[in-house]
Amino acid sequence: MWTLCSLESFASPRFLDLSGAALAADKRRLGDRYTGVQWVVADVTKWQPSQTYDLWHDRAAFHFLTDHADQSAYVDRLKLAVKSEGYVVIGTFAPDGPERCSGLPILRHDADTLAPILGSDFVLIDTRRQDHATPWGVVQRFQFSTFRRAQRDGFAVTVKEETPNIQSSAVGCCSFRRRRVSGLVQKITSSGTWAV
Numbered sequence: 507m508w509t510l511c512s513l514e515s516f517a518s519p520r521f522l523d524l525s526g527a528a529l530a531a532d533k534r535r536l537g538d539r540y541t542g543v544q545w546v547v548a549d550v551t552k553w554q555p556s557q558t559y560d561l562w563h564d565r566a567a568f569h570f571l572t573d574h575a576d577q578s579a580y581v582d583r584l585k586l587a588v589k590s591e592g593y594v595v596i597g598t599f600a601p602d603g604p605e606r607c608s609g610l611p612i613l614r615h616d617a618d619t620l621a622p623i624l625g626s627d628f629v630l631i632d633t634r635r636q637d638h639a640t641p642w643g644v645v646q647r648f649q650f651s652t653f654r655r656a657q658r659d660g661f662a663v664t665v666k667e668e669t670p671n672i673q674s675s676a677v678g679c680c681s682f683r684r685r686r687v688s689g690l691v692q693k694i695t696s697s698g699t700w701a702v
């Protein structure tokens with residue numbers, strides 16, 4: 507779940523999941539502390555975003571897309587949803603992570619497999635690994651890769667802090683209240699929250 511402080515710092519956050527039950531659980535956890543989230547029950551490969559966003563964050567959804575057509579449809583959604591110079595964070599099980607997630611087959615990834623799928627519109631700016639300890643005592647090896655949507659003139663960005671471990675609906679999108687490239691980087695803390 508994105509933290510409350512993070513939600514208040516971002517404009518128009520949307521949480522998307524195929525499962526209404528997953529979204530309802532997130533909504534319960536959030537309670538009435540923040541009412542600005544829009545909850546979207548949709549297949550991310552078919553979603554028609556009504557606006558564009560500065561940030562797309564996916565933790566453990568993309569790896570369920572095991573065929574090329576679904577991956578390609580996902581990238582089409584990214585192109586519709588993410589602004590020029592916007593950020594895309596994709597967290598999946600790493601190549602040495604589990605072969606199944608929630609009992610379903612998945613494809614494990616790293617930056618080398620994700621980058622060609624996303625294509626030249628999205629430039630890899632950071633990748634890192636994370637060992638996630640589950641409540642049932644198992645370590646799941648994740649990778650989080652961060653891409654930036656290219657603009658014509660090009661850019662150079664260095665991410666120095668931790669990629670966040672946001673546990674929420676499958677995909678979260680939002681806009682920044684203040685547009686500061688370095689700001690995003692600075693606000694990703696080692697505790698894994700978008701502390702603003």
Ligand SMILES: C[S@@+](CC[C@H](N)C(=O)[O-])C[C@H]1O[C@@H](n2cnc3c(N)ncnc32)[C@H](O)[C@@H]1O
Pocket residue numbers: 522523524525528548549550551564565566567570607608672673674675676677
């Ligand atoms: C392993 S859970 C991860 C949930 C959360 N992001 C987290 O990190 O704890 C994967 C979620 O992806 C959702 N999902 C799988 N395929 C999807 C798709 N095509 N479109 C939208 N959501 C999808 C599932 O419903 C499930 O809630």
